[in-house]
Amino acid sequence: MKFLIVVLVALASVAWADEKCDILTRLKFKSQWNRAYSHGHSREDFAEAIWRAIFAQAPSARDKFKRVHGEDTSHPAFKAHSLRVLAGFDIAINLLDQTDALKAELDHLEEQHKGRNIPDNYFDAFETALLHVAPAQLGRCWDKEAWKECTELIIHGIEGH
Protein backbone atom coordinates (compact mmCIF):
# COMPACT_ATOMS: atom_id res chain seq x y z
CA MET A 1 0.00 0.00 0.00
CA LYS A 2 2.71 2.39 1.06
CA PHE A 3 4.66 1.53 -2.04
CA LEU A 4 1.62 2.25 -4.18
CA ILE A 5 1.18 5.65 -2.63
CA VAL A 6 4.84 6.47 -3.18
CA VAL A 7 4.58 5.43 -6.81
CA LEU A 8 1.40 7.43 -7.25
CA VAL A 9 2.92 10.54 -5.72
CA ALA A 10 6.01 10.14 -7.87
CA LEU A 11 3.89 9.74 -10.98
CA ALA A 12 1.77 12.74 -10.06
CA SER A 13 4.79 14.93 -9.57
CA VAL A 14 6.22 13.83 -12.89
CA ALA A 15 2.95 14.74 -14.57
CA TRP A 16 2.92 18.02 -12.68
CA ALA A 17 6.44 18.95 -13.70
CA ASP A 18 5.75 17.91 -17.24
CA GLU A 19 3.00 20.40 -17.92
CA LYS A 20 4.76 23.72 -17.74
CA CYS A 21 1.84 26.08 -18.00
CA ASP A 22 -0.24 24.08 -15.52
CA ILE A 23 -3.47 25.27 -13.95
CA LEU A 24 -1.86 27.02 -10.97
CA THR A 25 0.67 28.71 -13.23
CA ARG A 26 -2.18 29.84 -15.46
CA LEU A 27 -3.98 31.44 -12.55
CA LYS A 28 -0.83 33.19 -11.42
CA PHE A 29 -0.09 34.46 -14.91
CA LYS A 30 -3.67 35.63 -15.32
CA SER A 31 -3.68 37.63 -12.13
CA GLN A 32 -0.26 39.18 -12.78
CA TRP A 33 -1.26 39.98 -16.35
CA ASN A 34 -4.43 41.75 -15.20
CA ARG A 35 -2.29 43.94 -12.99
CA ALA A 36 0.24 44.73 -15.73
CA TYR A 37 -2.43 45.26 -18.40
CA SER A 38 -3.95 47.95 -16.22
CA HIS A 39 -6.38 50.46 -17.77
CA GLY A 40 -6.75 53.80 -19.51
CA HIS A 41 -3.61 55.79 -20.24
CA SER A 42 -1.37 53.41 -18.39
CA ARG A 43 -2.60 50.57 -20.62
CA GLU A 44 -1.74 52.67 -23.66
CA ASP A 45 1.75 53.23 -22.27
CA PHE A 46 2.14 49.51 -21.53
CA ALA A 47 1.14 48.70 -25.12
CA GLU A 48 3.45 51.32 -26.59
CA ALA A 49 6.41 50.08 -24.54
CA ILE A 50 5.85 46.54 -25.81
CA TRP A 51 5.64 47.64 -29.44
CA ARG A 52 8.70 49.83 -29.24
CA ALA A 53 10.60 46.88 -27.78
CA ILE A 54 9.35 44.65 -30.61
CA PHE A 55 10.45 47.09 -33.32
CA ALA A 56 13.80 47.66 -31.61
CA GLN A 57 14.49 43.94 -31.96
CA ALA A 58 12.98 43.43 -35.39
CA PRO A 59 12.93 46.77 -37.26
CA SER A 60 11.69 45.09 -40.43
CA ALA A 61 8.49 44.09 -38.60
CA ARG A 62 7.32 47.69 -39.03
CA ASP A 63 6.61 46.92 -42.69
CA LYS A 64 3.81 44.59 -41.62
CA PHE A 65 2.06 47.52 -39.98
CA LYS A 66 2.14 50.07 -42.80
CA ARG A 67 -1.65 50.19 -42.98
CA VAL A 68 -1.86 51.21 -39.31
CA HIS A 69 1.08 53.64 -39.35
CA GLY A 70 3.72 51.34 -37.88
CA GLU A 71 6.37 53.97 -38.62
CA ASP A 72 5.10 56.00 -35.65
CA THR A 73 4.08 54.13 -32.48
CA SER A 74 2.35 57.23 -31.13
CA HIS A 75 0.06 57.62 -34.16
CA PRO A 76 -3.61 57.18 -33.17
CA ALA A 77 -4.09 54.45 -35.78
CA PHE A 78 -1.13 52.53 -34.42
CA LYS A 79 -2.18 53.04 -30.81
CA ALA A 80 -5.57 51.58 -31.67
CA HIS A 81 -3.90 48.68 -33.44
CA SER A 82 -1.46 47.92 -30.64
CA LEU A 83 -4.31 47.84 -28.16
CA ARG A 84 -6.31 45.54 -30.45
CA VAL A 85 -3.44 43.08 -30.49
CA LEU A 86 -3.05 43.21 -26.72
CA ALA A 87 -6.81 42.80 -26.36
CA GLY A 88 -6.60 39.58 -28.37
CA PHE A 89 -3.79 38.39 -26.14
CA ASP A 90 -5.85 39.42 -23.10
CA ILE A 91 -8.75 37.27 -24.26
CA ALA A 92 -6.52 34.23 -24.61
CA ILE A 93 -5.01 34.79 -21.16
CA ASN A 94 -8.37 35.23 -19.53
CA LEU A 95 -9.56 32.00 -21.09
CA LEU A 96 -6.53 29.96 -19.97
CA ASP A 97 -8.65 28.20 -17.36
CA GLN A 98 -11.52 27.42 -19.76
CA THR A 99 -10.25 24.82 -22.20
CA ASP A 100 -12.99 24.86 -24.85
CA ALA A 101 -13.24 28.63 -25.09
CA LEU A 102 -9.43 28.91 -25.14
CA LYS A 103 -9.27 26.48 -28.05
CA ALA A 104 -11.91 28.47 -29.95
CA GLU A 105 -10.08 31.74 -29.35
CA LEU A 106 -6.67 30.37 -30.39
CA ASP A 107 -8.22 28.98 -33.58
CA HIS A 108 -9.76 32.40 -34.25
CA LEU A 109 -6.42 34.16 -33.71
CA GLU A 110 -4.61 31.62 -35.86
CA GLU A 111 -7.11 32.30 -38.63
CA GLN A 112 -6.53 36.06 -38.34
CA HIS A 113 -2.75 35.67 -38.61
CA LYS A 114 -2.77 33.13 -41.44
CA GLY A 115 -1.63 34.45 -44.79
CA ARG A 116 0.19 37.39 -43.28
CA ASN A 117 3.54 35.62 -43.56
CA ILE A 118 4.64 36.45 -40.06
CA PRO A 119 8.04 34.87 -39.42
CA ASP A 120 8.53 33.03 -36.13
CA ASN A 121 11.14 35.54 -34.98
CA TYR A 122 8.51 38.30 -34.86
CA PHE A 123 6.57 36.22 -32.37
CA ASP A 124 9.81 35.68 -30.45
CA ALA A 125 10.32 39.44 -30.43
CA PHE A 126 6.83 39.86 -28.98
CA GLU A 127 7.63 37.36 -26.24
CA THR A 128 10.96 39.02 -25.40
CA ALA A 129 9.35 42.47 -25.39
CA LEU A 130 6.58 41.29 -23.10
CA LEU A 131 9.01 39.60 -20.72
CA HIS A 132 10.94 42.83 -20.37
CA VAL A 133 8.10 45.31 -20.13
CA ALA A 134 6.05 43.24 -17.66
CA PRO A 135 8.56 43.33 -14.79
CA ALA A 136 9.09 47.04 -15.41
CA GLN A 137 5.36 47.41 -14.89
CA LEU A 138 4.98 44.94 -12.01
CA GLY A 139 8.18 45.34 -10.04
CA ARG A 140 9.14 42.49 -7.75
CA CYS A 141 5.94 40.45 -7.83
CA TRP A 142 6.12 38.62 -11.08
CA ASP A 143 7.07 35.10 -12.09
CA LYS A 144 9.14 35.07 -15.24
CA GLU A 145 8.86 31.31 -15.79
CA ALA A 146 5.07 31.45 -15.53
CA TRP A 147 4.86 34.28 -18.04
CA LYS A 148 7.28 32.57 -20.39
CA GLU A 149 5.59 29.16 -20.39
CA CYS A 150 2.04 30.45 -20.72
CA THR A 151 2.93 33.12 -23.28
CA GLU A 152 4.57 30.42 -25.39
CA LEU A 153 1.50 28.23 -25.10
CA ILE A 154 -0.64 31.05 -26.50
CA ILE A 155 1.87 32.02 -29.20
CA HIS A 156 2.16 28.43 -30.39
CA GLY A 157 -1.61 28.30 -30.60
CA ILE A 158 -1.62 31.41 -32.80
CA GLU A 159 1.24 30.19 -34.98
CA GLY A 160 -0.47 26.83 -35.34
CA HIS A 161 2.70 24.89 -34.63
Place this chain on the structure above:
Amino acid sequence: MLRVLVLLATACLVASDSQFCCSAEDRHIVEEQWDTLWHDTESSKLKISFGRLLLLKLAKEIPDVNELFKEVDIANPEGGKFSAHAMRILNALDMAINLLEDPPALDAALDHLADQHQKRPGVKKEHFKKIGEILHTALPHVLDDYNAMSWKSCFKGILSKIASKLNA
Protein backbone atom coordinates in the same frame (compact mmCIF):
# COMPACT_ATOMS: atom_id res chain seq x y z
CA MET B 1 -29.57 71.48 -9.88
CA LEU B 2 -32.40 71.07 -12.33
CA ARG B 3 -31.31 74.21 -14.08
CA VAL B 4 -27.80 72.84 -14.49
CA LEU B 5 -29.18 69.63 -15.95
CA VAL B 6 -31.35 71.50 -18.40
CA LEU B 7 -28.40 73.64 -19.39
CA LEU B 8 -26.24 70.57 -19.86
CA ALA B 9 -28.89 68.87 -21.94
CA THR B 10 -29.20 71.95 -24.13
CA ALA B 11 -25.44 72.11 -24.49
CA CYS B 12 -25.46 68.50 -25.74
CA LEU B 13 -28.15 69.25 -28.29
CA VAL B 14 -26.29 72.27 -29.57
CA ALA B 15 -22.96 70.47 -29.82
CA SER B 16 -22.03 69.32 -33.30
CA ASP B 17 -22.39 65.68 -34.42
CA SER B 18 -18.77 64.83 -33.94
CA GLN B 19 -18.85 66.16 -30.36
CA PHE B 20 -21.24 63.54 -29.08
CA CYS B 21 -21.57 65.10 -25.68
CA CYS B 22 -19.36 62.73 -23.80
CA SER B 23 -17.34 65.25 -21.87
CA ALA B 24 -13.93 64.68 -20.35
CA GLU B 25 -15.65 64.19 -17.01
CA ASP B 26 -18.17 61.76 -18.51
CA ARG B 27 -15.34 59.72 -19.98
CA HIS B 28 -13.55 59.66 -16.69
CA ILE B 29 -16.66 58.55 -14.80
CA VAL B 30 -17.40 55.77 -17.28
CA GLU B 31 -13.85 54.47 -17.20
CA GLU B 32 -13.72 54.47 -13.43
CA GLN B 33 -17.09 52.81 -12.94
CA TRP B 34 -16.29 50.14 -15.54
CA ASP B 35 -12.92 49.45 -13.98
CA THR B 36 -14.48 48.35 -10.68
CA LEU B 37 -15.69 45.18 -12.44
CA TRP B 38 -12.28 43.82 -13.32
CA HIS B 39 -10.27 43.57 -10.14
CA ASP B 40 -10.85 39.90 -9.58
CA THR B 41 -8.80 37.18 -11.25
CA GLU B 42 -12.04 35.42 -12.09
CA SER B 43 -13.36 38.49 -13.89
CA SER B 44 -13.10 36.66 -17.21
CA LYS B 45 -16.05 34.49 -16.11
CA LEU B 46 -18.05 37.62 -15.42
CA LYS B 47 -17.01 39.05 -18.80
CA ILE B 48 -18.17 35.93 -20.59
CA SER B 49 -21.47 35.69 -18.74
CA PHE B 50 -22.18 39.35 -19.24
CA GLY B 51 -21.33 39.19 -22.95
CA ARG B 52 -23.36 36.02 -23.34
CA LEU B 53 -26.42 37.55 -21.68
CA LEU B 54 -26.07 40.67 -23.79
CA LEU B 55 -26.03 38.76 -27.07
CA LEU B 56 -28.74 36.29 -26.06
CA LYS B 57 -31.00 39.14 -25.00
CA LEU B 58 -30.37 40.84 -28.34
CA ALA B 59 -31.22 37.60 -30.16
CA LYS B 60 -34.39 37.27 -28.11
CA GLU B 61 -35.52 40.81 -28.90
CA ILE B 62 -34.53 40.64 -32.57
CA PRO B 63 -34.66 36.96 -33.63
CA ASP B 64 -32.98 37.65 -37.02
CA VAL B 65 -29.77 38.09 -35.07
CA ASN B 66 -29.56 34.33 -34.41
CA GLU B 67 -28.62 33.79 -38.03
CA LEU B 68 -25.80 36.36 -37.78
CA PHE B 69 -24.17 34.53 -34.89
CA LYS B 70 -24.59 31.07 -36.39
CA GLU B 71 -20.89 30.84 -37.18
CA VAL B 72 -20.00 31.30 -33.51
CA ASP B 73 -22.53 28.66 -32.48
CA ILE B 74 -25.15 30.78 -30.71
CA ALA B 75 -27.33 27.67 -30.58
CA ASN B 76 -24.96 26.35 -27.94
CA PRO B 77 -24.31 29.44 -25.81
CA GLU B 78 -22.40 27.63 -23.06
CA GLY B 79 -19.98 26.11 -25.56
CA GLY B 80 -16.41 27.20 -26.20
CA LYS B 81 -17.09 28.95 -29.50
CA PHE B 82 -19.80 31.23 -28.26
CA SER B 83 -18.03 31.82 -24.95
CA ALA B 84 -14.91 33.00 -26.77
CA HIS B 85 -17.07 35.23 -28.94
CA ALA B 86 -18.87 36.74 -25.96
CA MET B 87 -15.44 37.49 -24.52
CA ARG B 88 -14.35 39.15 -27.78
CA ILE B 89 -17.37 41.44 -27.83
CA LEU B 90 -16.92 42.41 -24.21
CA ASN B 91 -13.24 43.04 -24.81
CA ALA B 92 -14.04 45.35 -27.70
CA LEU B 93 -16.26 47.36 -25.35
CA ASP B 94 -13.48 47.27 -22.80
CA MET B 95 -11.01 48.57 -25.35
CA ALA B 96 -13.33 51.42 -26.36
CA ILE B 97 -13.93 52.44 -22.76
CA ASN B 98 -10.22 52.35 -21.98
CA LEU B 99 -9.55 54.61 -24.95
CA LEU B 100 -12.16 57.20 -23.99
CA GLU B 101 -9.49 59.53 -22.72
CA ASP B 102 -7.59 59.41 -26.01
CA PRO B 103 -10.19 60.52 -28.61
CA PRO B 104 -8.02 60.20 -31.77
CA ALA B 105 -7.00 56.63 -30.88
CA LEU B 106 -10.58 55.81 -29.87
CA ASP B 107 -11.74 57.08 -33.23
CA ALA B 108 -9.26 54.84 -35.04
CA ALA B 109 -10.31 51.83 -32.95
CA LEU B 110 -14.03 52.42 -33.57
CA ASP B 111 -13.43 52.96 -37.26
CA HIS B 112 -11.83 49.52 -37.42
CA LEU B 113 -14.79 47.98 -35.59
CA ALA B 114 -17.10 49.75 -38.07
CA ASP B 115 -15.18 48.10 -40.94
CA GLN B 116 -15.46 44.70 -39.29
CA HIS B 117 -19.24 45.03 -38.97
CA GLN B 118 -19.69 46.45 -42.45
CA LYS B 119 -18.29 43.18 -43.78
CA ARG B 120 -21.11 41.23 -42.10
CA PRO B 121 -24.20 41.33 -44.29
CA GLY B 122 -27.38 41.50 -42.28
CA VAL B 123 -26.00 43.59 -39.41
CA LYS B 124 -28.21 46.64 -39.00
CA LYS B 125 -28.11 49.96 -37.20
CA GLU B 126 -31.18 48.98 -35.18
CA HIS B 127 -29.20 46.09 -33.67
CA PHE B 128 -26.77 48.56 -32.18
CA LYS B 129 -29.60 50.73 -30.93
CA LYS B 130 -31.02 47.70 -29.17
CA ILE B 131 -27.62 46.72 -27.74
CA GLY B 132 -27.41 50.23 -26.29
CA GLU B 133 -30.78 49.81 -24.60
CA ILE B 134 -29.87 46.40 -23.26
CA LEU B 135 -26.58 47.70 -21.90
CA HIS B 136 -28.25 50.55 -20.08
CA THR B 137 -30.68 48.16 -18.46
CA ALA B 138 -28.01 45.61 -17.59
CA LEU B 139 -25.12 47.76 -16.38
CA PRO B 140 -26.86 49.15 -13.28
CA HIS B 141 -27.37 45.53 -12.17
CA VAL B 142 -23.64 44.86 -12.08
CA LEU B 143 -22.31 48.31 -11.22
CA ASP B 144 -22.91 49.72 -7.76
CA ASP B 145 -22.07 53.15 -9.11
CA TYR B 146 -23.73 53.86 -12.41
CA ASN B 147 -24.00 57.36 -13.74
CA ALA B 148 -26.67 56.94 -16.40
CA MET B 149 -26.13 60.34 -18.02
CA SER B 150 -22.42 59.78 -18.55
CA TRP B 151 -22.81 56.23 -19.83
CA LYS B 152 -25.63 57.12 -22.19
CA SER B 153 -23.85 60.08 -23.72
CA CYS B 154 -20.59 58.18 -24.20
CA PHE B 155 -22.16 54.96 -25.46
CA LYS B 156 -24.35 56.77 -27.93
CA GLY B 157 -21.16 57.98 -29.58
CA ILE B 158 -19.37 54.63 -29.40
CA LEU B 159 -22.23 52.54 -30.76
CA SER B 160 -23.23 54.93 -33.52
CA LYS B 161 -19.62 55.13 -34.69
CA ILE B 162 -19.39 51.32 -34.86
CA ALA B 163 -22.68 51.22 -36.79
CA SER B 164 -21.81 54.21 -39.01
CA LYS B 165 -20.79 52.17 -42.06
CA LEU B 166 -23.93 50.04 -42.17
CA ASN B 167 -26.49 50.74 -44.88
CA ALA B 168 -29.61 49.77 -43.02
